[in-house]
């Protein structure tokens with residue numbers, strides 16, 4: 573799909589990866605519907621991007637409001653071509669430290685919301701359109717201290733692979749991008765509970781993840797996945813397929829990750 577004059581819904585568009593994707597789509601001549609909860613930040617992003625962008629303040633966990641969004645966007649921009657399911661939440665650490673409601677919220681925001689938005693968007697999208705899900709390498713390899721988050725991101729990847737056929741019958745494509753650690757505000761909350769293992773992999777920028785999202789949108793293929801960075805994706809696949817390798821490497825990776833985490837905290841003042 574070429575990107576000029578195409579209309580895309582981007583969730584989690586007020587910061588980090590979502591904002592970088594929205595900026596890139598507008599640079600390519602596209603139009604974007606920006607979604608996040610904090611209206612003021614979203615309006616600020618819309619003002620920066622100009623008339624090609626519009627703010628739709630919404631909690632994607634409100635599934636009824638979310639299901640109504642694609643028709644609203646089509647009324648605003650006259651068409652709908654793509655959805656980037658990017659909004660995500662991570663309540664970190666041992667799952668037993670969180671009340672059940674917080675675990676359920678991760679499932680709703682990270683997994684149910686992309687499914688509901690895709691279902692509703694499929695009714696409004698032009699043939700040739702595409703859904704891109706921002707999953708995680710934590711959805712390829714079980715990450716300690718991220719049990720429920722890992723489960724939601726693995727679910728997102730597998731739903732995406734399975735849904736390719738259903739969407740294909742409507743002439744639509746679907747793809748996933750699986751980032752390792754990315755330098756955004758995502759770690760600002762509760763960094764003590766981010767595992768050292770998470771920081772053992774090279775940190776990407778939001779722009780590098782954006783390149784992968786745009787590659788998915790442009791591709792003619794469906795059901796594809798792009799890992800960012802690629803070598804971390806290969807390591808995650810190897811660890812998943814051969815758990816003995818994971819067990820062997822874990823102490824070394826945790827040592828490297830602890831150093832990288834300390835450096836990151838010092839740099840960001842966290």
Ligand SMILES: NC(=O)c1ccc[n+]([C@@H]2O[C@H](COP(=O)([O-])OP(=O)(O)OC[C@H]3O[C@@H](n4cnc5c(N)ncnc54)[C@H](OP(=O)(O)O)[C@@H]3O)[C@@H](O)[C@H]2O)c1
Nearest residue numbers: 584586587588589608609610631632659660753754756758
């Ligand atoms: N950063 C990483 O290391 C990393 C690694 C792998 C995958 N990811 C995934 O990348 C995605 C984006 O993360 P990021 O790193 O860009 O984080 P970020 O900078 O914290 O941005 C998160 C965005 O999502 C929005 N959001 C959060 N909950 C929402 C909700 N319930 N409804 C609507 N919008 C919501 C936030 O705005 P409001 O708070 O105003 O709603 C914000 O715009 C997430 O799905 C995350 O799981 C991140």
